[in-house]
Amino acid sequence: MQKDLVKYGSDVSAGSYECADCGRPYSNQGKTSMPPCPDFTPGTHPKRGWKILTGVGDAVQDPYPNRR
Template identity: 75%
Template sequence: MKKHEVPYGSDVSAGSYECADCGHRYSNQSKTSLPPCPGFNPATHPKRAWNILTGAGDAPQDPYPNGR
């Protein structure tokens, strides 16, 4: 399931992602959970999510971390 904003901690496929708050780019080469943005600050990162640039995005078996 591909979503526009994928929350931190979501299990995702390999691909490229961009922080929904500050634009920092992140790429992962294997299936993994998305980390928080390296520049994360609660005051400046209210969305706490990544935009999907390439890849399949969020894993259907774990669409939201922490029961969101």
């Protein structure tokens, strides 16, 4: 089963993402570590992750492959 959410700090493949909490769009060419949402505050971003829109999400090298 493919994940639909990647947590901040996960290694990911290129693709389009949106903040799981506020919907802010984000796209990349592949990252060694997904950044937090630029609008992140602990009180408004409890999921602390990105929803996968396109691409495959977690890269093979993801340090947390079993976390959702």
